[in-house]
Amino acid sequence: MAVRLSPKAGIKADQAAADQPDGLPGLLLGWYDQHRRVLPWRFAPGEVADPYRVWLSEIMLQQTTVATVGPYFQNFLGRWPTVKDLAAADLDDVLRAWAGLGYYARARNLHKCAIVVASQHGGRFPDTEEGLLSLPGIGAYTAAAILAIAFDKPATAMDGNVERVMSRLRAVTDPLPASKPILRAHAAALVPARRPGDYTQALFDLGATICAPRKPRCILCPWTAACEARKQGIAEDLPAKTAKAPKPTRRALAFVLSDVRGLVALRRRPEKGLLGGMMEVPTTPWEAGPVPSLATARSHAPLPGVDWTLLPGSVRHTFTHFEFEIRVVVGRAAGAGGGADLLWVAPDALEAQALPTVMIKILRHALYQRADG
CATH class of the missing domain: 3.90.79.10 (Nucleoside Triphosphate Pyrophosphohydrolase)
Known part of the structure; x- marks a missing residue:
């Protein structure tokens, strides 16, 4: 018989684990140091992050795969190496360079955001959640990702990978999207004060390469001993999702x-x-x-x-x-x-x-x- 943790008990356990240097965040960071993906927008250990590159990659990665984004990111960076360069670009040129990535409102907001950062912020991205959320095209997820990865500040960046990892780690069987608040609470409780940027990217990598939607590779997971869904044999069934209505x-x-x-x-x-x-x-x-x-x-x-x-x-x-x-x-x-x-x-x-x-x-x-x- 499956045993479910109460949400509050699970979150307290997450917070306790985050407070321990060798707890869940420490285990994940140790795994990440050995297995981190090499991506065009990712910075090498010890390298100072460029908020422009972080922002550009995060906007491009919305609703798009890593493999698809790579060439587009390199092309944008080659043509417009700084946010001021992108702000000075013609919108038609930006749209042409974006063609094929889909969700074209992102490209228009990308250009608008670059103009705001260049003209109102001296070419520097704000390093606060409030400041980032005031920019065109930046929502809660993107603001948190930039805060963590670009500025190494504790923030909770919730994407599909993180939702899947948290639903399995704490065996949250309530279906998405109704379970989003509790999954976010679990994720927020685990964000460490030490290396929050690396931790955030480690979570993305864990969901993309180990805690995959189908056939998760639990034997290779640094959190396998703590994973409630694995213990209950329901990891591949999570996260549960409410059935979608057919598309018109x-x-x-x-x-x-x-x-x-x-x-x-x-x-x-x-x-x-x-x-x-x-x-x-x-x-x-x-x-x-x-x-x-x-x-x-x-x-x-x-x-x-x-x-x-x-x-x-x-x-x-x-x-x-x-x-x-x-x-x-x-x-x-x-x-x-x-x-x-x-x-x-x-x-x-x-x-x-x-x-x-x-x-x-x-x-x-x-x-x-x-x-x-």
Whole structure:
């Protein structure tokens, strides 16, 4: 029969362990000193952390994998080595460099934050939670991560890895997201005064490499003797999660238009909202229900008087909160260019535009169908 610790008892045990130099934080730091991951944004032992690099990596890593972020981080750092350089950059250049990372509001807030830090803080990131939270795009997690990693101050940075580790360490069987407060309390009670930055990164590494979502490698874990979920044989079942409702589906018709020179028409999306400020292939509104017919969609076409051809097949893309299905029509303008809100781009220059992944899929679908035809 599984035995559950009461939340308060577990937190008191965490606090007691944190107070001991050889307690759980000490065990984790010892493991980290031997097994720490080498990452482009991570600093070597004894090296002074650069808050700019910490902030940049943390923003990029939101909802994105470490493997994906690496090349983007290196590219950003090469082009804009300081926060003042990034603040002086053109937003379109930043969006183009970000293209493919997704969640494009992060890129816009990244640029806004750089401007605020450069203009209002002399190019230095604040070293307090209040100061960091006042910056665009920085929430509770990012502020805590920067405080700990960049400034070596005790802070509780809760990401999915930390939630998983804490749920298993204390066998918290209540499902997420309702269990977040108790998991945070467990995590906060363990943060040590000694090397809090290394401890925070060690927790990230433990969750990413040992306490994995499936088949945790408990035999290699520095906390295996203290892990309540391992003792109860339920480690792989945690954290429990409330079942998610199915994602709704939105649909649209996309207009891939070229002119007599072979240039392709793009337009900029509104600054606010999904994919704000990014370039796009003109489409009908993204709505529930069936894909609109060409006859009913002509009022949304980028230019009047164009003969449109519906391509076979469809394009599908997954956003955080919905699935997206797009049918594609192609057409050719009678002359060169046109349309006050359109930007005409050569096909071999499309990659230089700030195009989100879904728009790249649409263009590839159109180009493939044309080549196949």
